[in-house]
Amino acid sequence: MAASDRPGGLTALSVLNGFFALAVGGTTIQRFMTSYDLMEVAEGEVRGRGWRRRYLKSLLDEGLTPMDLQILALIGLVATLLLLVSIWGLLKRSNLIGRWLGTLGGVALAAFYILNIDWLPETYLRGSGLSIARQIFYPLFLIFMLHVIFRRDFLQAQGKSG
Amino acid sequence: MIQFRHVLLHAQKLIIHSLRTGSGVAFIFLTILIGLSLANLSITPVELGFTTAEEFRESASKAIGFALATASLRMGGENENGPPDTDILSRMESGDLIDLGMWARYLILDNPMLLSITVLLLGVVLPLILPLGSFTAISSDVQHRTVRYLLPRTSRLSLLVGRWLGTLFLSWVLILLLLFSVVVYLSIMLPPEATESMVPWAGRCLFSLCCLATPYVSLGILCSAVFRVPMVALLAAVGATVGTPLLALSLQEAWDPLGNLLYLLPWGYSHELLSPNGDKVFTAVAYSLGHSLLFMTLAAWRFRRADL
Amino acid sequence: MSNSSEVTTGEAIRISGLSHHFGEKQALKDIDWVLPQKGIVGLVGPNGAGKTTLFSLIAGFLTLQKGTISVLGESSPVASALMGRVGVMPQDAIFARDISIFDQLLFLLKLDGYQGEVAEQRVREVMQRVGLETELFRGAAVLSHGMGKRLGVAQAILANPEIVLLDEPTAGLDPANARQIRHLMRELAETSLVIVSSHNLLELQDLIDSVGVIVGGELISSGTVEEVTRRARRFEIHLDAKVEVELVVELKQLSHINEVEFSDQQLTVSLNADQEDGLNGALSQLYRFLIEKGLPPHEVREGASLEQAYLKLTGEDQSS
Numbered sequence: 125m126a127a128s129d130r131p132g133g134l135t136a137l138s139v140l141n142g143f144f145a146l147a148v149g150g151t152t153i154q155r156f157m158t159s160y161d162l163m164e165v166a167e168g169e170v171r172g173r174g175w176r177r178r179y180l181k182s183l184l185d186e187g188l189t190p191m192d193l194q195i196l197a198l199i200g201l202v203a204t205l206l207l208l209v210s211i212w213g214l215l216k217r218s219n220l221i222g223r224w225l226g227t228l229g230g231v232a233l234a235a236f237y238i239l240n241i242d243w244l245p246e247t248y249l250r251g252s253g254l255s256i257a258r259q260i261f262y263p264l265f266l267i268f269m270l271h272v273i274f275r276r277d278f279l280q281a282q283g284k285s286g
Numbered sequence: 287m288i289q290f291r292h293v294l295l296h297a298q299k300l301i302i303h304s305l306r307t308g309s310g311v312a313f314i315f316l317t318i319l320i321g322l323s324l325a326n327l328s329i330t331p332v333e334l335g336f337t338t339a340e341e342f343r344e345s346a347s348k349a350i351g352f353a354l355a356t357a358s359l360r361m362g363g364e365n366e367n368g369p370p371d372t373d374i375l376s377r378m379e380s381g382d383l384i385d386l387g388m389w390a391r392y393l394i395l396d397n398p399m400l401l402s403i404t405v406l407l408l409g410v411v412l413p414l415i416l417p418l419g420s421f422t423a424i425s426s427d428v429q430h431r432t433v434r435y436l437l438p439r440t441s442r443l444s445l446l447v448g449r450w451l452g453t454l455f456l457s458w459v460l461i462l463l464l465l466f467s468v469v470v471y472l473s474i475m476l477p478p479e480a481t482e483s484m485v486p487w488a489g490r491c492l493f494s495l496c497c498l499a500t501p502y503v504s505l506g507i508l509c510s511a512v513f514r515v516p517m518v519a520l521l522a523a524v525g526a527t528v529g530t531p532l533l534a535l536s537l538q539e540a541w542d543p544l545g546n547l548l549y550l551l552p553w554g555y556s557h558e559l560l561s562p563n564g565d566k567v568f569t570a571v572a573y574s575l576g577h578s579l580l581f582m583t584l585a586a587w588r589f590r591r592a593d594l
Numbered sequence: 595m596s597n598s599s600e601v602t603t604g605e606a607i608r609i610s611g612l613s614h615h616f617g618e619k620q621a622l623k624d625i626d627w628v629l630p631q632k633g634i635v636g637l638v639g640p641n642g643a644g645k646t647t648l649f650s651l652i653a654g655f656l657t658l659q660k661g662t663i664s665v666l667g668e669s670s671p672v673a674s675a676l677m678g679r680v681g682v683m684p685q686d687a688i689f690a691r692d693i694s695i696f697d698q699l700l701f702l703l704k705l706d707g708y709q710g711e712v713a714e715q716r717v718r719e720v721m722q723r724v725g726l727e728t729e730l731f732r733g734a735a736v737l738s739h740g741m742g743k744r745l746g747v748a749q750a751i752l753a754n755p756e757i758v759l760l761d762e763p764t765a766g767l768d769p770a771n772a773r774q775i776r777h778l779m780r781e782l783a784e785t786s787l788v789i790v791s792s793h794n795l796l797e798l799q800d801l802i803d804s805v806g807v808i809v810g811g812e813l814i815s816s817g818t819v820e821e822v823t824r825r826a827r828r829f830e831i832h833l834d835a836k837v838e839v840e841l842v843v844e845l846k847q848l849s850h851i852n853e854v855e856f857s858d859q860q861l862t863v864s865l866n867a868d869q870e871d872g873l874n875g876a877l878s879q880l881y882r883f884l885i886e887k888g889l890p891p892h893e894v895r896e897g898a899s900l901e902q903a904y905l906k907l908t909g910e911d912q913s914s
Contacts, residue, residue, distance in 0.1 A: 438677070
């Protein structure tokens with residue numbers, strides 16, 4: 125017998141989940157670090173280079189708070205973890221871990237980028253707008269694939285294991 | 287003998303199959319990824335403030351004029367003295383290339399510049415991506431002999447046309463998604479009055495890209511029908527798409543008329559799909575359809591005679 | 595759905611002057627063959643004899659080079675009127691790996707004209723008939739060789755075709771599954787023509803109504819099993835006493851005896867049933883001789899006559 129009858133599309137999705145988990149994970153770390161830098165600047169501590177301090181000060185002036193960044197980072201962390209866990213679920217065609225955690229991961233990923241656009245000031249986002257559009261496309265694509273194209277694969281696999 | 291019901295069934299199956307296979311998902315994702323990256327490339331310099339909109343417009347206008355002169359095989363002109371770049375620019379201002387200068391201004395000044403640049407870049411890159419969506423359409427089934435389950439039930443022509451239609455539809459949907467994302471983003475970024483003029487121009491761009499996609503999808507299907515091994519079909523389609531302009535432009539150096547080899551594929555006229563001249567647009571659309579028909583006729587001729 | 599246009603000629607397939615070559619190699623030479631509307635027809639021949647080529651031409655996989663094949667009254671095997679009326683199980687085709695078996699069969703059945711619930715029900719029914727109902731929603735990639743064969747048969751009979759072409763349908767199957775497929779073929783043969791190619795001649799002998807033997811691209815013999823094997827009916831006779839050489843020498847001189855092999859208490863006799871009194875005359879002569887010699891047969895059973903005929907026809911018989 126062949127090893128698996130998993131459709132190639134599911135394997136591709138699991139690879140893409142890994143790719144986006146790394147991407148959002150990196151951004152999450154960046155958000156955490158920036159939030160601590162912002163806190164230091166807000167508390168008047170003088171650290172780092174001048175241009176960096178001025179940049180952080182301008183973010184504060186535009187209304188960005190360290191809390192905003194920490195909430196975004198938290199959502200990013202959740203998205204990263206969900207996407208990473210769902211890789212295993214997609215490969216195993218687990219309805220709960222693959223389909224539903226993948227869906228939640230997609231929602232968290234979309235929420236992360238939408239809130240980024242909504243909360244972060246223009247100076248922070250400048251130049252990365254279309255890459256964010258690209259990042260928003262993926263969760264929508266993922267949810268469509270999990271609930272329309274591969275829905276029956278997950279349900280059948282669940283039926284067999286159940 | 288085409289059975290229309292079968293054509294629709296084959297098209298539907300191809301779309302579903304494309305979404306379920308690794309290569310299909312890769313095609314969809316790569317098209318969107320590369321498309322948005324190209325859009326990013328054209329928007330970022332202005333967005334990041336590396337250049338002002340005016341400076342960008344001016345340099346874009348020159349670059350587009352230069353590209354149009356290359357695509358329409360008019361680089362070598364009446365005035366052959368002096369440095370080529372300045373020569374081209376002066377010819378675009380007041381010489382024999384004045385129509386190209388006006389054309390570039392039409393794209394840059396009369397219509398939303400960033401969208402025009404994005405679509406022009408897509409026009410160059412999409413022909414290279416589209417074979418990814420069509421190279422397995424026929425060849426994969428022939429290689430694995432899966433086609434033998436279909437042949438007693440459907441005509442070869444219905445199968446071929448159905449697969450073509452499915453691939454074309456999928457490509458059009460991807461182009462639509464891509465342009466939609468760019469337009470939505472530009473609408474957010476630009477002032478509201480700019481958005482109004484963008485929608486009709488976006489419609490025109492969508493039409494142009496869909497027309498452009500049709501012959502390239504047909505070429506992909508032709509290669510898929512001719513070659514039994516999918517990777518060979520992919521290499522043939524991409525090789526022909528890349529090789530034709532390289533060959534034409536280098537042979538043109540030796541003898542001008544050889545540049546017309548560019549017309550073997552839509553490279554020779556695809557830019558005219560965005561021309562300000564309605565007649566030229568009509569001709570380009572007719573050429574696109576003609577090329578598609580030619581490729582599909584060749585594919586049908588080959589596929590109907592093939593031992594499967 | 596299978597379209598039952600009238601075939602008044604009483605024949606399902608008529609092959610005339612069919613030749614085919616692959617490059618320099620002549621695969622089929624001037625084949626003429628008429629096949630009936632019902633029953634099971636066996637197609638036998640050594641490897642590379644041209645069986646699969648003939649199959650592929652009838653199924654429309656290969657384009658005709660010389661000669662004609664008329665199928666169900668249509669002048670070409672790829673006529674649109676034949677779509678869905680001919681079911682084919684090719685030997686080496688594989689199902690797509692990314693789509694479930696159910697969806698693939700459903701798609702094939704939709705091409706045959708079925709729709710909706712009826713189509714879904716039909717897929718379940720056929721999968722049950724081949725014993726694969728539990729694999730419906732799996733991918734074809736996980737099926738074993740035998741299951742793959744059964745799936746191939748299932749897709750061939752999906753739409754109740756009038757002609758079913760099966761290329762080695764029981765090769766690699768365990769005895770129970772092979773029996774199930776043979777049973778299925780017999781059922782199909784009540785209403786359709788089933789053409790089956792196989793190397794298992796013992797299996798074919800009990801199964802088929804007529805046979806065609808292809809050697810070197812030529813149809814060297816065709817007709818009912820009775821007709822093809824008539825010249826070489828083979829019987830195994832067990833005696834109560836040891837067989838002596840003198841007995842064999844005398845036996846060989848009888849008019850209805852073609853060949854005799856012997857070992858210990860067993861005689862294997864090829865009878866010539868082609869004379870006026872046929873097989874009965876040949877058997878009477880044999881029995882009379884043995885009884886006269888005081889050696890009444892303890893057990894008589896017909897041997898692998900199709901195999902014997904095949905070996906003779908193909909020139910592979912080393913016994914004589």
